[in-house]
Amino acid sequence: MSVLIIGNVSNDVLRTKKYFNRIGIINVHSFSTVDAVMNYISDVYKEDIDLIIFDVKLTLTNCEEICQQIEILNNWIQVPILLSTSYEKTIIIDRVFDAGIFDFILKPFDFTQFKARVHVALKYREEAKLRKQQESSQLKDLAIAKKVQKNAFTPSLKLEHIEFDGLYVTSNTLGGDMYCWFKINDDLTAVLLYDVMGHGIAASLVTMSIRSLLRGLITRLIDPVCVITELNRRIYELFSDEDMDSFLVTAIYILIDTKNGTLHYINASHPPGLLFGKYGETVLLQPNTPILGLFPTIQINKKSIQLSGWHRIILYTDGMLALTENQTVDLNYFHSYASQDNAYALQKFSQKYDLFENNYTDDITVVSITITL
Structure with a gap:
């Protein structure tokens, strides 16, 4: 299991890493930008990623830019994205959900809240992986059944x-x-x-x-x-x-x-x-x-x-x-x-x-x- 943190505020990134260590998740990697993640991580290592924390300073001015980056991440990999931010106006939160985040974590960090939201996201990720495996198995069975019927x-x-x-x-x-x-x-x-x-x-x-x-x-x-x-x-x-x-x-x-x-x-x-x-x-x-x-x-x-x-x-x-x-x-x-x-x-x-x-x-x-x- 691997977790990615994307953010350029070093103190927040370090605190997030420590929270992950407290809940037993050690394999945590941090990057300053979305482009850095996509340039550094190959398709082989993408399979190991289970969660992304996107730490941003969200404002009305940069909301659309952040949403575009979220959409780029969703197109690149299908894992839950948690948005870490101190901005909580409803209109902004609704917009980032539309862009494709799974959930958000408000700053200043509360460990109990952090732990609960991360566990929900990881549980969803495990269920999604299981569904994908079942769908793959069903597609193989379907192909065999089609061949049997055709014969x-x-x-x-x-x-x-x-x-x-x-x-x-x-x-x-x-x-x-x-x-x-x-x-x-x-x-x-x-x-x-x-x-x-x-x-x-x-x-x-x-x-x-x-x-x-x-x-x-x-x-x-x-x-x-x-x-x-x-x-x-x-x-x-x-x-x-x-x-x-x-x-x-x-x-x-x-x-x-x-x-x-x-x-x-x-x-x-x-x-x-x-x-x-x-x-x-x-x-x-x-x-x-x-x-x-x-x-x-x-x-x-x-x-x-x-x-x-x-x-x-x-x-x-x-x-x-x-x-x-x-x-x-x-x-x-x-x-x-x-x-x-x-x-x-x-x-x-x-x-x-x-x-x-x-x-x-x-x-x-x-x-x-x-x-x-």
């Missing part, structure tokens, strides 16, 4: 008639987006994109809990109505406590049958997907089923679309709507890359909107599926 996304898949690719841009917090696809057999392939409402660690845990269910659930039940019925039931049972009623889930589930040239889908209150045809025709995969997790049973509606030739399907989460001020994104952009594969189209889309160059409050997730029959 849970299904990698690109290329089959004889279908290609699956996804784009996921993490927000500044953990989010609730997830996609996965499974080859069920030679003819059937399923894809599910879902979004847990909310942000942060809790939403991420719910997302990962649902993700752990999906392979067994989808490959066993296959049919969209059965899959969504069971998924809704599981979500409701897992997260229907009164403290967890905010964890509702939007989802879109698609089953592609290449043998019969058919696409079956259920959209549970999710943003509408887009199905592009080779010649520019577009079909919206509109919501047709309630949000998941609100009730134990819901009415589920499945819709089927016949496929032939080339098609591209674009699915996304509502984080896409935050890319522009008017909350609209030109998803027809993907059709302009009809002759290119999914990965290239997603790359060009991310470049157009600078997805990896900005910080967003919500995750941004896009899935591109190309079907060639």
Whole structure:
């Protein structure tokens, strides 16, 4: 622990040092000016400083100059600053507090007052250091959690008639987006994109809990109505406590049958997907089923679309709507890359909107599926 005293009145500085020695603080350094402190102490030794005593002759005339020096100190190091002065007019004291002092000590010195104010400042400093350590640890945990969540996304898949690719841009917090696809057999392939409402660690845990269910659930039940019925039931049972009623889930589930040239889908209150045809025709995969997790049973509606030739399907989460001020994104952009594969189209889309160059409050997730029959 180190204490700095800044002041040019030698008697006051010596008395302050003696008071620190009386309360067991020996490592005390004194400097005549703020500039001297900043020129002498390197960034390495700054870590050891826990308190600054700024001893000044404060007047109405020099108040602004003193306040500027306090602001310079606060920008240089984040430790409590105690202003030692004999001037105590309210207007001046208010101004130096606005500038960033933690507390003040009035002259002539009273040891009891000095000891009490120093102890309060040092206790605050210890608590601030502890909070900083906890925040650093939480940031490391958050980075690991983000990586784990990102690794849970299904990698690109290329089959004889279908290609699956996804784009996921993490927000500044953990989010609730997830996609996965499974080859069920030679003819059937399923894809599910879902979004847990909310942000942060809790939403991420719910997302990962649902993700752990999906392979067994989808490959066993296959049919969209059965899959969504069971998924809704599981979500409701897992997260229907009164403290967890905010964890509702939007989802879109698609089953592609290449043998019969058919696409079956259920959209549970999710943003509408887009199905592009080779010649520019577009079909919206509109919501047709309630949000998941609100009730134990819901009415589920499945819709089927016949496929032939080339098609591209674009699915996304509502984080896409935050890319522009008017909350609209030109998803027809993907059709302009009809002759290119999914990965290239997603790359060009991310470049157009600078997805990896900005910080967003919500995750941004896009899935591109190309079907060639």
